[in-house]
Amino acid sequence: MSETTHNLKRMYRFDLTTRLVAKLKQEEAVIGGIGHSNFDLWSAGHRPQNFYMLGSMGLAIPIAMGVALAQPARKTFALEGDGSLLMELGCLTTVAAQAPKNLIIILFDNGIYQITGGQPTPGLHADYVAIARACGLANAAWAADEAEFERMLDNALATDGPHFIGCKLDSQGPKAQTERDPAQIRDRFMRGMGTKKNRTLG
Amino acid sequence: MTQTLPPWHEIVLNVFKANEVKLITYVPDNVLKPLINALHADPYFTCFATAREEEAVGILSGAWMAGLRGMLLMQTSGFATLPNVLASLPCAFQIPVMMMISERGTLGEFNVGQAAVCRTMRPILDSLAMEHHTVSRLDECEMIVDRTIRQAIMTQAPAALILSPLLTGGKVVAR
Numbered sequence: 001m002s003e004t005t006h007n008l009k010r011m012y013r014f015d016l017t018t019r020l021v022a023k024l025k026q027e028e029a030v031i032g033g034i035g036h037s038n039f040d041l042w043s044a045g046h047r048p049q050n051f052y053m054l055g056s057m058g059l060a061i062p063i064a065m066g067v068a069l070a071q072p073a074r075k076t077f078a079l080e081g082d083g084s085l086l087m088e089l090g091c092l093t094t095v096a097a098q099a100p101k102n103l104i105i106i107l108f109d110n111g112i113y114q115i116t117g118g119q120p121t122p123g124l125h126a127d128y129v130a131i132a133r134a135c136g137l138a139n140a141a142w143a144a145d146e147a148e149f150e151r152m153l154d155n156a157l158a159t160d161g162p163h164f165i166g167c168k169l170d171s172q173g174p175k176a177q178t179e180r181d182p183a184q185i186r187d188r189f190m191r192g193m194g195t196k197k198n199r200t201l202g
Numbered sequence: 203m204t205q206t207l208p209p210w211h212e213i214v215l216n217v218f219k220a221n222e223v224k225l226i227t228y229v230p231d232n233v234l235k236p237l238i239n240a241l242h243a244d245p246y247f248t249c250f251a252t253a254r255e256e257e258a259v260g261i262l263s264g265a266w267m268a269g270l271r272g273m274l275l276m277q278t279s280g281f282a283t284l285p286n287v288l289a290s291l292p293c294a295f296q297i298p299v300m301m302m303i304s305e306r307g308t309l310g311e312f313n314v315g316q317a318a319v320c321r322t323m324r325p326i327l328d329s330l331a332m333e334h335h336t337v338s339r340l341d342e343c344e345m346i347v348d349r350t351i352r353q354a355i356m357t358q359a360p361a362a363l364i365l366s367p368l369l370t371g372g373k374v375v376a377r
Contacts, residue, residue: 059291063264069248182296194269
């Protein structure tokens with residue numbers, strides 16, 4: 001684990017997301033932030049416990065925090081991009097104040113607004129792990145490479161959080177797009193969370 | 203025989219309990235202070251401040267989908283920060299995010315910014331097709347709050363309760 005951004009490998013978001021999904025054996029919740037963060041979650045293989053955002057940029061962490069508060073026994077992940085986090089940086093203070101033990105934040109930092117054409121974010125000189133730590137999230141660190149990302153995931157799944165795992169990304173785009181049907185996304189997620197139980201057709 | 207009603211914040215707290223609204227997120231407001239204090243003091247509720255109202259909409263959306271009901275408390279100016287996230291999260295996904303807004307900007311407002319932003323509130327709610335009711339009388343408080351919460355949950359639609367200065371006394375400047 002690294003507290004600085006020196007010598008961090010730039011990794012492929014779809015590969016990291018696939019590695020994450022492969023480790024989920026306990027019906028963990030995963031909230032995919034807008035754009036490519038949730039596209040690759042979808043492409044990694046749909047699970048009923050996945051929620052895919054459409055809009056509300058910056059709210060992946062708050063949504064995940066709400067899930068984590070409602071179901072303290074379920075590990076809950078937020079997959080958020082650096083541009084999205086910049087929209088709602090203050091939420092890190094709220095997470096630190098409430099400190100939900102089952103919340104795991106994964107930051108995908110490619111330094112750009114990839115979905116709108118690759119414009120650099122204003123966070124060019126920002127270190128998001130340092131920001132998270134300064135907000136009070138002691139378990140915040142960068143993943144130096146894929147093997148370390150997996151070790152950090154294992155640790156986050158096995159220990160109390162909140163955890164914050166920073167990942168520097170390469171410039172590769174997403175595999176595919178998520179199906180945009182918000183009412184269906186919500187309904188499937190609620191069944192995945194066990195809050196809707198009646199049988200559905202099909 | 204006239205019945206003495208409890209203060210508005212006591213009525214509201216009891217209606218929250220009756221409807222199992224347990225998670226309270228807020229960005230503080232002076233008028234809401236007695237309600238916020240009472241919610242903090244009651245272990246039935248999980249009650250905390252967020253850095254921004256948008257965050258609270260996210261938290262309540264996630265909590266509701268995972269089985270926990272909540273309410274966002276804020277003032278008029280805070281509501282004005284919300285149209286994008288309301289349109290793209292609770293409205294689009296059919297999630298009953300419930301909001302209670304202390305109405306600033308009218309009936310003796312001293313801050314011109316509050317007066318201006320207040321005029322945007324109901325047009326925003328109307329244009330998002332969101333159910334909203336203004337509570338202005340103590341004797342109507344329980345029914346309006348209770349029925350709005352129940353309808354939001356049953357119809358899976360976000361809703362707003364506006365607390366008028368007629369109910370709360372509002373925030374006034376000293377003469």
